[in-house]
Structures are given as C-alpha cells and as structure tokens.
Amino acid sequence: MSNTKKYGLAGLALSALLPFAAQADNPIITDVLTADPAAMVYDDTVYLYTGHDEAKDNKDFYKMTKWLVFSSTDMVNWKNHGSPLAVDDFEWAKGDAWAGHVVEKGGKFYFYTTVRHDESKPGFAIGVAVSDSPTGPFRDALGEALVSNDMTTDTDIDWDDLDPAVFVDDDGEAYLFWGNTKPRWARLKDNMVELDGPIHDLDLPDFTEALYVHKHGEYYYLSYAMGFPEKTAYAMSKSIEGPWEYKGILNELAGNSNTNHQSIIDYKGNSYFIYHNGATPKGGSFRRSVAIDDLNYNPDGTLQRVIMTSEGVDPVE
Numbered sequence: 001m002s003n004t005k006k007y008g009l010a011g012l013a014l015s016a017l018l019p020f021a022a023q024a025d026n027p028i029i030t031d032v033l034t035a036d037p038a039a040m041v042y043d044d045t046v047y048l049y050t051g052h053d054e055a056k057d058n059k060d061f062y063k064m065t066k067w068l069v070f071s072s073t074d075m076v077n078w079k080n081h082g083s084p085l086a087v088d089d090f091e092w093a094k095g096d097a098w099a100g101h102v103v104e105k106g107g108k109f110y111f112y113t114t115v116r117h118d119e120s121k122p123g124f125a126i127g128v129a130v131s132d133s134p135t136g137p138f139r140d141a142l143g144e145a146l147v148s149n150d151m152t153t154d155t156d157i158d159w160d161d162l163d164p165a166v167f168v169d170d171d172g173e174a175y176l177f178w179g180n181t182k183p184r185w186a187r188l189k190d191n192m193v194e195l196d197g198p199i200h201d202l203d204l205p206d207f208t209e210a211l212y213v214h215k216h217g218e219y220y221y222l223s224y225a226m227g228f229p230e231k232t233a234y235a236m237s238k239s240i241e242g243p244w245e246y247k248g249i250l251n252e253l254a255g256n257s258n259t260n261h262q263s264i265i266d267y268k269g270n271s272y273f274i275y276h277n278g279a280t281p282k283g284g285s286f287r288r289s290v291a292i293d294d295l296n297y298n299p300d301g302t303l304q305r306v307i308m309t310s311e312g313v314d315p316v317e
Contacts, residue, residue, distance in 0.1 A: 025312030027289030058284030084136025123149030123158030
C-alpha cells in the first residue's frame with residue numbers, strides 16, 4: 001500500500017520523509033513481466049495465472065513461451081510458483097503462449113490456453129492441460145487441440161481462436177468462451193476436455209477479444225476487450241446462455257498498452273478487477289505487467305467504471 005493511501009492527504013507530506021514512499025502497489029509484480037491475468041479462488045487462496053512477456057523492447061511483437069502462477073491470501077503479497085506450463089508441453093504447438101484460464105472441477109485443475117498450432121493445422125488454437133495441483137505442473141490433457149482454426153472457418157483470419165475463458169456454473173455445467181474479432185462459446189462435456197454440442201456466436205458491439213464471464217448475485221457478467229487500442233466493456237444476463245444486454249465501458253484505455261485483458265473475482269467480501277498495463281519503467285504493449293483495482297457494483301447490479309490506480313488495493317485478512 002502506498003503511504004498516501006494509508007495515511008490520507010497527510011501522506012503527501014509524510015512520503016517525503018519515508019525512504020519507501022515512492023513504491024507503488026500497481027503493478028503488483030515488478031521482478032518479472034506478467035500479462036493476460038486469470039485468477040481463481042481455491043481453498044481460501046487466490047491463484048493468479050499469467051502469460052510472461054519476454055520481448056526485449058517494445059519495437060517488434062510479443063515473445064511468449066510459457067505461463068506463470070502466483071498465489072496470495074491478502075491480494076497484496078504474491079508468492080511466485082514459477083512456470084506450471086509452457087508451449088513445449090503441447091507437442092502439436094509451435095509457439096505463442098498467449099492468454100489462458102484455469103478452473104477447478106472434481107478436484108482437478110484445467111488450464112485452457114492459447115497457442116499457435118504447428119503446420120498440420122496452421123493458425124491459433126486452444127489447448128487444455130490438467131493437474132492435480134493449482135500450481136502444477138500441468139500436462140496436455142488431450143494430445144491435440146480442443147479448438148483449432150479449421151473448426152472456425154467463418155472468418156478469413158487465423159487468429160480468431162484466442163483467449164479461452166471457462167465458467168463453471170452452480171449446477172456444475174461448464175462453458176468455454178473465446179474469440180478474436182468474432183466472439184464464441186460452447187458447452188463443455190463433464191470431462192472438461194471435449195466440446196458438448198455446437199459452437200455458438202455472440203452479438204457484442206465492437207468486440208475485439210478477451211472474453212471473460214463471472215457471476216455476482218443473480219446476474220452473469222460477460223466482459224471483453226473492445227476496439228483497438230482496447231477498452232474493456234461488459235454485458236449482463238440472467239442466463240449463462242444469454243441473451244446478453246450491453247451495458248457500456250468498464251475499464252478505459254491503459255494508455256501504455258494497446259491490449260486490455262481482465263479477470264474478475266470475489267474474495268473475502270471484496271470484488272477485484274485484475275488487468276495488465278505497461279507501467280514498469282521499461283514496460284509497454286509487448287512488456288506488460290498485472291495490476292489489481294477494486295470493482296464496485298451499483299444497487300441494480302450494474303458495474304461502476306474501474307478506477308485504475310498506482311496504489312492498488314488494500315490488503316485483506
């Protein structure tokens with residue numbers, strides 16, 4: 001926590017006297033670059049799964065070969081558990097460890113990931129790995145892609161199968177959401193590694209990527225990156241299968257990152273919006289870092305716009 005946030009306005013003067021006063025809490029991790037956050041609450045602990053930007057500068061493009069996992073019990077102090085999964089763990093993939101998402105079901109942990117398929121099925125694809133532990137290691141659960149580009153031929157691009165996010169409803173039914181330029185969803189079978197029925201389209205204004213579903217009270221919330229550079233928008237429904245009613249912008253442009261990728265959780269009585277920016281000294285669109293700010297609901301269930309801060313969130317017990 002920054003001293004300004006801790007001590008109020010007096011912190012502005014106090015900060016000049018304290019050697020650690022300039023230390024901000026966002027981004028939450030500064031010793032390694034993190035991106036595309038996906039958080040899961042399990043056994044009273046938050047597990048944060050991220051991509052790992054390895055690009056040396058912000059001039060060319062992303063370089064990402066593995067994912068990272070961190071844990072916390074207070075939302076402020078994060079333990080680094082290293083890499084639970086890498087592109088090389090999928091024999092059929094040839095690169096690009098892009099956004100992933102982890103859920104638990106039946107005591108097992110399923111890691112849904114974006115990777116670039118090898119030339120047998122060129123284009124981006126979604127793989128799924130499994131582990132008995134939230135910190136891994138994870139192993140390829142199928143030996144092949146769960147979703148590949150030849151399954152979604154209604155676009156003329158090969159990067160439309162990105163950013164998988166899985167939602168397990170209260171009745172145990174699981175749903176996979178994903179897409180770039182075109183949003184999609186499908187049911188998952190109880191084994192969590194096969195689609196159960198057809199792929200459905202979604203109607204969302206100005207959709208780019210980064211679909212994410214969460215539930216709070218009686219409502220389901222579908223958030224996503226819109227436009228480019230990206231803002232985060234959201235829609236609401238009383239059914240996981242929609243229809244979804246567009247509600248507006250949730251998070252503004254980061255300003256130092258062209259992408260905007262979110263995860264939303266409730267933890268110890270608080271709601272959190274987890275995202276990335278390029279706020280480290282050498283950060284930027286290809287060198288991103290995860291940040292966390294408070295998420296607030298209005299009485300009617302709609303979401304208040306996120307206020308991005310450098311102070312971050314207060315610790316919880």
